[in-house]
Amino acid sequence: MTTRTENPEIGQSLSLGGLATNVHDQGRGEPVVLIHGSGPGVTAWANWRGVIPVLAQKFRVLAPDMLGFGYTERPAEANYNLDRWVQQVIDLLDAKGIAQTDLVGNSFGGAVALATAIRHPERVRRLVLMGSVGVPFDLTEGLDAVWGYSPGLDAMRNLVRLFAYDQSLATDDLVQMRYEASIRPGYQESFAALFPAPRQRWVDALCSPESEIRQLPHETLVLHGREDRIIPLHTSWTLSQWIPKAQLHVFSQCGHWTQIEQASRFTRLVTDFFSEGRSAAD
Numbered sequence: 223m224t225t226r227t228e229n230p231e232i233g234q235s236l237s238l239g240g241l242a243t244n245v246h247d248q249g250r251g252e253p254v255v256l257i258h259g260s261g262p263g264v265t266a267w268a269n270w271r272g273v274i275p276v277l278a279q280k281f282r283v284l285a286p287d288m289l290g291f292g293y294t295e296r297p298a299e300a301n302y303n304l305d306r307w308v309q310q311v312i313d314l315l316d317a318k319g320i321a322q323t324d325l326v327g328n329s330f331g332g333a334v335a336l337a338t339a340i341r342h343p344e345r346v347r348r349l350v351l352m353g354s355v356g357v358p359f360d361l362t363e364g365l366d367a368v369w370g371y372s373p374g375l376d377a378m379r380n381l382v383r384l385f386a387y388d389q390s391l392a393t394d395d396l397v398q399m400r401y402e403a404s405i406r407p408g409y410q411e412s413f414a415a416l417f418p419a420p421r422q423r424w425v426d427a428l429c430s431p432e433s434e435i436r437q438l439p440h441e442t443l444v445l446h447g448r449e450d451r452i453i454p455l456h457t458s459w460t461l462s463q464w465i466p467k468a469q470l471h472v473f474s475q476c477g478h479w480t481q482i483e484q485a486s487r488f489t490r491l492v493t494d495f496f497s498e499g500r501s502a503a504d
Contacts, residue, residue, distance in 0.1 A: 231267040232293055233285075238313040239306075244293035245314065246270075246285040249278025253323040254496065255311065256285040257331030258292075259353075259478075261381065262371040262413055263403030265292035269328060273481050276489040281324075281496065286314055288334070290416050296408060300415040304428060307334045308341055315345055324496050326350040328481065329453055333428035336461075340434045349438075350492055352445040353453045353478050356430055357460045361422045364451040364478075369417035369424070373405050387449040387477035435464045442468040443495045447476030447483065 233246035246266055254277060258269035266285035267274075277283045287294040289310050290302045311334065315323060325346050327335025332354025339346040364384045371377060378401040382392040404410060417424040442465045446458035455472065462470035471491060473484045481488050 230271070231265045233267075236314070236317050238286075238310055238317060241289070241297060242295040243289075243310070243314070244287040246274060246283070247318070248274055249280070249282045251281045252496070252500065253318075253320050254281040254283050255314070255323045255325050256283065257311070257325070257327045257334050258285070258288065259329035259331055260291070260416065261368055261385070261400075262373075262378070263400040263409075265403070268292075268400070268403065270481065272485045273489055276485075277493065280493060284314065284318065284320075284323075286310065288331070290412050296412045300412065302416050304333065304337055308338045311335075311338045312342055312345065321345070322347050324348045324350070326352065326492065327354060328352045329478065330355055330428065332356055333430070336435070337430050339438060339440055340430055343439060346440055348496060349440045349442040350445065350495065351442065351458070351461055352480050352488075353447060353450055354444070354457060354461060355425065355428045355453060357432075357435070357457050357464070358429055359425065359454055359457050361425050362452060362454060365425070365453065366421055368452060369421050370419065371404070371413070373401070373410055375401050378404065384451050385478045386483060387447065387475055388483055391479070391482065432464060435461070436466070438465050438467075440465075440467065441495075443491065444468050444470045445473070445480055445488070445491070446470075447473050447478060447480050449474075449476060450478045452478040 236243050236245050256270050258264055258266050266287050270285050274283050322345055325335045332351040333356035336356040339349050379397045382397055444458045444462045446455050462468045476483045
């Protein structure tokens with residue numbers, strides 16, 4: 223294991239499944255694993271930078287760059303699928319000696335978190351799904367634009383505007399930062415290999431079976447921005463109906479960036495949800 227600190231997006235380098243994996247590991251206490259979304263230029267730090275320091279005041283927070291994203295090593299064969307992403311989460315827990323964790327998944331990361339809880343229920347204590355993929359829906363224009371991104375400042379500016387309800391977040395600095403991240407050497411080639419057209423098949427491939435979702439034993443908090451133009455709100459409504467122990471919270475005047483646009487409320491809800499589960503037997 224090595225640690226690099228010159229770039230805030232780079233945490234520890236762990237060998238998981240034979241690949242060097244970039245992982246942030248901050249705070250002390252009970253573990254919480256954060257799984258990021260699938261936008262171009264995304265890293266765990268870019269996705270969770272406003273959340274990690276707050277949650278780390280109470281929990282041990284781990285946030286990996288998932289296979290195919292960020293600063294995690296990219297396999298030559300570019301064989302990305304739900305099985306490998308779930309295994310990456312389990313490999314991370316094993317490498318860190320963590321028997322069970324609370325798990326938070328954002329968008330694409332929600333599909334990974336959901337599948338992890340289904341396939342390895344003993345490794346997950348409580349589950350948070352935010353703007354989550356993982357149940358059937360028709361590909362939106364917004365998600366098609368995200369997965370079909372071709373590098374360009376204007377293209378990135380349009381994506382940032384799609385992600386956020388509050389258009390003041392689409393600053394030139396943010397657009398420039400995400401654009402530069404999207405053109406790091408090898409990044410676009412890897413990103414383009416993740417979800418090539420036709421893209422409805424990748425929405426479907428990230429789904430877990432309804433029958434298995436309905437059998438989830440975990441207490442689950444489902445979160446969504448009402449004005450989300452990437453993942454439709456009804457996906458979270460569906461999850462809240464299928465998961466027996468689910469509760470649903472919808473943020474008004476909020477797009478797909480719940481953890482950014484509603485950072486304080488998000489961290490408060492998640493902290494209370496996880497802390498509640500430790501004050502009484504689940």
